[in-house]
Amino acid sequence: MFNTSKKTPHDDQQQLKDAQNILATLQPVLDKVYSNKAMLFLSKGFDGIEEFVYYLLALASFVFIFIMNTIFPFHLLGEIVSRPVFREQITTADDITSFHFAVKGLVLLIGILFIVLGLKSASLEIIKPYCMELLRN
Numbered sequence: 001m002f003n004t005s006k007k008t009p010h011d012d013q014q015q016l017k018d019a020q021n022i023l024a025t026l027q028p029v030l031d032k033v034y035s036n037k038a039m040l041f042l043s044k045g046f047d048g049i050e051e052f053v054y055y056l057l058a059l060a061s062f063v064f065i066f067i068m069n070t071i072f073p074f075h076l077l078g079e080i081v082s083r084p085v086f087r088e089q090i091t092t093a094d095d096i097t098s099f100h101f102a103v104k105g106l107v108l109l110i111g112i113l114f115i116v117l118g119l120k121s122a123s124l125e126i127i128k129p130y131c132m133e134l135l136r137n
Contacts, residue, residue, distance in 0.1 A: 047121065054118035061111035065104050077103060 064071075069078030080086040081100045090096055 047124075051118050051121040054114050054121060058111045058114035058118065061107050061114065065107050065111075068104065068107070074103070 068074045077100055080090075080096055086096075
């Protein structure tokens with residue numbers, strides 16, 4: 001039932017013709033989009049800004065790890081970790097310390113993910129002209 005060996009060579013040729021027909025219908029649209037140089041320049045500018053914003057958010061999250069104890073909702077966690085009055089009320093002080101490091105680890109992970117997004121955005125910016133050229137041909 002799910003055996004792929006039952007495909008005939010005609011199926012592959014038909015799929016190739018279908019793909020060529022789809023590309024032929026997209027060709028006028030691609031030509032129109034890339035004939036407008038101002039829109040192309042604007043889209044490349046937005047791609048660069050997007051990449052810069054990703055790196056800026058990554059840097060902000062790394063800085064946030066160090067200033068986390070001075071910002072309103074997160075300073076409560078710093079108070080609980082550092083004050084003996086709170087630590088005595090908790091049965092195991094290691095749990096709250098582990099939670100404190102887990103929150104910092106999550107912020108670190110968010111920063112790393114923003115760096116990955118920035119790198120992916122940069123690689124897409126490099127690959128995009130080649131893909132469009134392949135679609136044109």
